Amino acid sequence: MKWTEIFFPFIFVWIIQLLFVDLLSIGTVRPDFPLIIILYFSVKQGRFAGVLSGFLFGLLIDLSGSAMFFGLSSLTYTIVGYISGNLKGVYNKISPILFTTSWILVVFFHFLIFCLVQYQELLLVNNSLFLSKWFGTSIYTLSFLIIFQFLIPLNKESNVKSR
Amino acid sequence: MHGFYLTIVRYKDHFLFVTTITLSFFLLLNNQNPNMGVLRGKSIELVSFISSPVTFVKSLMSLEVKTEYLRKENLLLALKVESMLNLENENNELLRMLEFKKRSTLSMKPARVVNKGMQPNLLSIVINAGAQSSIRKNQPVLTSFGVIGKTVEVGENASIVQLITDTNYRLSVRILPSGATGILRFLKDGFGQIREVQKNVKVKIGDKVVTSGFSDIYPSGLPVGSVSGVLDDRGSFQKVVNIKLPSDITSFQNVFVIVEKIDEMD
Numbered sequence: 001m002k003w004t005e006i007f008f009p010f011i012f013v014w015i016i017q018l019l020f021v022d023l024l025s026i027g028t029v030r031p032d033f034p035l036i037i038i039l040y041f042s043v044k045q046g047r048f049a050g051v052l053s054g055f056l057f058g059l060l061i062d063l064s065g066s067a068m069f070f071g072l073s074s075l076t077y078t079i080v081g082y083i084s085g086n087l088k089g090v091y092n093k094i095s096p097i098l099f100t101t102s103w104i105l106v107v108f109f110h111f112l113i114f115c116l117v118q119y120q121e122l123l124l125v126n127n128s129l130f131l132s133k134w135f136g137t138s139i140y141t142l143s144f145l146i147i148f149q150f151l152i153p154l155n156k157e158s159n160v161k162s163r
Numbered sequence: 164m165h166g167f168y169l170t171i172v173r174y175k176d177h178f179l180f181v182t183t184i185t186l187s188f189f190l191l192l193n194n195q196n197p198n199m200g201v202l203r204g205k206s207i208e209l210v211s212f213i214s215s216p217v218t219f220v221k222s223l224m225s226l227e228v229k230t231e232y233l234r235k236e237n238l239l240l241a242l243k244v245e246s247m248l249n250l251e252n253e254n255n256e257l258l259r260m261l262e263f264k265k266r267s268t269l270s271m272k273p274a275r276v277v278n279k280g281m282q283p284n285l286l287s288i289v290i291n292a293g294a295q296s297s298i299r300k301n302q303p304v305l306t307s308f309g310v311i312g313k314t315v316e317v318g319e320n321a322s323i324v325q326l327i328t329d330t331n332y333r334l335s336v337r338i339l340p341s342g343a344t345g346i347l348r349f350l351k352d353g354f355g356q357i358r359e360v361q362k363n364v365k366v367k368i369g370d371k372v373v374t375s376g377f378s379d380i381y382p383s384g385l386p387v388g389s390v391s392g393v394l395d396d397r398g399s400f401q402k403v404v405n406i407k408l409p410s411d412i413t414s415f416q417n418v419f420v421i422v423e424k425i426d427e428m429d
Contacts, residue, residue: 015213017281018210018213018214018278018281019213019214019217019278020217021281022279027352028284028286028328029283029284030282030283030284031283032283034281046176047176047180048175048176048179051176051179051180051183052179052183054183055183055186055187058187061281062190063202063203063206064206064207064209064210064281067280067281067282067287068286068287068315068325068329068331069191069194070190070191070194070199070203071187071188071189071190071191071192071193071194072187072191073281073282074183074186074187074190075184075187075188075191078180078183078184078187079184082176082180085176111283114283117191118282118284118286118331119330119331121330121331122330129330129350129351132351133284137283137284140283141283
């Protein structure tokens, strides 16, 4: 795989997330496009590339954003890269429902870790508000991921042999 | 040694995963490290630079609406100033009679919001003013409606502002006219909750909420919001007061940072 095929999509997503994601926000909730690209990249390229891209891209986001917890993005995206990397080449081996459920759970798990660190106190004080934050952010990003499924299905990415 | 190398190559995925997770935890646990602050200060400079053209275009797009709004606001303010000048004269007269006069002014720096962060939740923003504009860490940030946050990281020409919408944000406030104090935290959708309010004070819907002045960061009397509900549980020793925050956190583009408080004692 050429380095430009990796570099440009990630830079494109970074610019979109940095400059235009605010236009898609509902209240204070915004879509997480880096999560989507890392999920696609890991499913296509496997665990090693997934972890590496997740960590580096997370670090870039922590540096370029105004994150309150520096290092949180690199932590969550690394975990996403590792778990979703396991889905490489397995679409034909497991049931499609199991495959789809797996990447949906990855999204929920990513936001669970994010919310556990970001809203740790809220979990103790107000459980329902914590759950609404977790599900709100997860479902909003998931809705974009589902739209992407119609353009580039994840199952096809899973069966593509990486060069 | 060769065996160890082969093991690493064989389990490189897991090895890389453990290494990167360890590094991430190291970064998370060293958030307060001053060197980290310097690094983040430099990086937000770059973000501010990249974001500025888009911010400029956005601001041009809303220029006409803004001008119309400012004209109306200007007229309203002119009327208010007139009435306030009369009140000030009356106040000065009363203070002179008490042989005490204290005037407190705030020195503010205007700034523009250049980026609203990359996190999936809006918790902080980047503004285009930093150390060169005398801005330091932990200074209050306002809009014309009231307090919206405080600076948490400062670069040369840009700063990160933690917003009031961050659930980890706390603000010591006073409810007027009762004078009751409490701790404010953001709840959701433009609403906040004040806890630790004494049970015996009378609080009504519509009462004004301002900063208490107990904090080292916020001067007293900065507007925060207005009371929208009071929860008076029999079993509790304290009241819980819900408030509506006037600032629309998602839409403002210009803010003010209070850089210093000047006290003049005559």
